[in-house]
Amino acid sequence: MTNKLDNVQLTIIVGHFGSGKTEFSVNYAFKMQEAGHNVALADLDIINPYFRTREITDDLEAKGIRVISSILGNKASHPMDLPSLSPELNLLFQTDQYYGIIDVGGNPEGARALGRFSDGIKKTNYNMYMVINANRPETETVETVLAFMQGIEEKSKLKINGFINNTHLVRETTPEDILKGDRLSRQVSEATSIPVMFTSYIEDMVDMSGYDLAGEAFPMKMLMRPEWL
Amino acid sequence: MAKKLMKGNEALAAAAIAAGATHFFGYPITPQSELIEYMAREMPKAGRCFLQAESEVAASYMVYGAGGAGARVITSTSSPGLALKQEGLTYMVAAQIPAVVIDVSRGGPGLGNILPQQSDYFMCTRGGGNGDYFHPCFAPASVQECADLVVEAFDVADKYRMPVLILADGLIGQMMEPVEIPEVTKKPIDKPWAADGGHVKRGEHNRINAMVLPADGLEELNHVIQAKLADYAANYVRYEAIGIEDADIVLVAYGTPSRACKNVLKKAQADGLKFGLIRPISLYPFPKEAFDKINPNCKAVISVEQSCGQMIEDVRLSVLGKFPVKFFGRTGGNPIIPEAVYNYAKEVLGGKA
Structure with missing residues (x-):
């Protein structure tokens, strides 16, 4: 069997938690599936106990998206904060x-879970994008974003090659929030020579x-948070 | 200060630091671990004490010691951890030590699970330890309320020299919302009773003690505790009431389920039904006075809880037989969905439930 690693997408x-990383991942999965890809979405989050990809597994699977998370189950009704990652993860970088x-x-610390798979991932042309929310206290300045980025890269043993500006205040988001994140993301991009790949926002909330x-x-659509919460 | 995006757990921690907390002792447990992580990171930066104890029991006695020496002290945990802290809490009540104690509650009984649940109502309000006491207890329903109530809890604790509880269900601890951490300029009150070596003349002593052997002495202490609780209960009733004066159905909910209930009220209004909501913010004292304002022709009061029914006992004691009291609950960590509450309430209204 040949490993077509160059073809791995x-x-x-x-x-950071609260950056909107899961919201982006889920929306991105739906978009890629609509674009005709055979998508698999892996929930590698061992940090957050709630608001996780696995909570909308049924919706994702209904669209034909494969959901990979814990060996102990993919459903919200089997909550675990154990690092019980599924070996199915290997499908994402050992096959195309x-x-x-x-x-x-x-x-x-969450990125440490990724580090275990770094040897396999490095053999592919992977992209690793970091989501920036300028309204999160831990990532509100260039310095803190760079420090956070360094921490992620050290623990994951992988390199970030793109940023996503997803600055928001949940339902109080205004265009000004997104523009604040735009300024920060551009500054971070200039400091690192790494491009900003996306600016993401909830389309029902702000017209950009x-x-x-x-x-x-x-x-994006707000998929991870029920309307009443 | 501009609003930032924070988890409830982070806002609880940030507000405690803003309120001048000098000492934090705790032990990590999901779903409140972001709180202790925040404290581990930020308390040393502010020149304050953070210490991870070897257990919840140890943490509660560190709180006892530091609080007895006059420190502004806080601890946090989740349900099974609070059960362990109960011995320290009843000792603090006896020794009259102020402290803020946060419970970000999860599924029980036992180790249960890590999902949000509201089954700690009795443990938080009644006082889960031995002896005659209740706990002053606040229940935030938003991240902003988490921050605001922590600041208030410190002042209440100092004023009455009691441990004050904040009961936030796991979802309130984990959810992200915009929040403005209050700027606290008010100085904490003086503590002339503290065993800090500074308040007494040579040869005199301030004693911090949870044991009183003479019968009359212990009775006197109990009277002091009861008088403090009565004064507290008369001054700190907090609740939000919506549309109860002309409601045919009144829902009662705190924390996350109250958010679902607000959505139920919108659905009812759209369908031309009159629903109201009482949201207790103080769980002890329970806002009994709100129930006096309910429409006399109301068909039923429904206690909506993420438990098998604990607050319903206070609801019954407040309704005093004037209306039928019904219950809607989910447990195991399953969420309370507005549609389910609405359907049940409509059945109650139609006399089918």
């Missing part, structure tokens, strides 16, 4: 069967048409 999403998306836990935003505009 793998996008890893990292960022899937367009893989990996949603990684919300801090450098007519703004010059870094990277590709990525309108």
Whole structure:
């Protein structure tokens, strides 16, 4: 059997909890599936106990997206904060069967879970994007974003090659929040020579048409938070 | 200060630091671990004491010691951890030590699971240790309320020299919302009773003690505790009431389920039904006075809890037989969904439940 590692399509999403990393990952999975890819979404979050990809497993699977998370179950009704990762994860970088998306836990300790798979991932042309939310106290300045980025890279043993500006205040988000994140993301991009890939936002909440935003505009639906919460 | 995006757990911690907490002692447990992680990171930066204890029991006695020496002290945990802390809490009540104790509650009984549940109502309000006492207890329903109530809890604790509880269900601890951490300029009150070596003349002593052997002495202490609780209960009733004066159905809920219930009220209004909501913010004292304002022709009061029914006992004691009292609950960590509450309430209204 030959490993067509050059054909592996793998996008890893990292960022602080609250950055909106899972919301982006899930929306991105749906978008890639709609674009005709055979998508598998892996929940590698060992940091957050709630608001996780596995909570909408049924919706994802209904669209034909494969959900990979814990060996102990993929459903919200089997909550675990144990690092019980599924060996199915290897499918994402040892085969070219899937367009893989990996949603990684919300801090450098969470990225440690990724480190275990780094040897396999390094053999592929992976992308690792870091989500920036300028309204999170831990990532509100260039310095703190860079320090966070360094922590993620050290623990995951992988390199970030793109940023996503996903600055928000949940339902109080205004265009000004996104523009604040835009300024921060551009500064981080300049400091690192790493491009901003996307600016993402909830389309029902803010109209960003007519703004010059870094990277590709990525309108999203709010999927991880029920309307009443 | 501009709003930031924080988890409830982080806001509880940040507000405690803003309120001048000098000491934190705790032991990690899901779903409150972000609180202790925040404290581990930020308390040393602020020149304060953070110490991870070897157990919840140890943490509660560190709180006893530091609080007895006059420190502004806080501990946090989740349900099984609070059960372990109960011995320290009843000792603090006896020794009249102020402290803030946060419970980010999860599924029980026993080790249960890590999902949100509200089955700690009795343990938080009644006082889970031995002896005659209740706990002042606040229940936030938003991340902003987490921050605001922590600040208030410190002042209440100092004023009455009692441990004050904050009961936030796991979802409140874990959810992200915009929050403004209050700027606290008010100085904590003086503590002339503290065993800090500074308040007494040579040869005199301030004693911090949870044991009183003479019968009259212990009775006197109990009277002091009861008088403090009565004064506290008369001054710290907090609740939110929506549309109860002309409601045909009144829902009662705190914490996360109250958010689902607000959504139920919108659905009812759209369907031309009159629903109201009482959201206790203080669980002890329970806002009995709110129930006097309910429409006299109300068909039923429904206690909505993420438990098998604990607050319902206070609801019954407040309704005093004036209306039928019904219950809607989920347990095991299953969420309370607005549709399910609404359907049940409509059955109650139609006399089918």
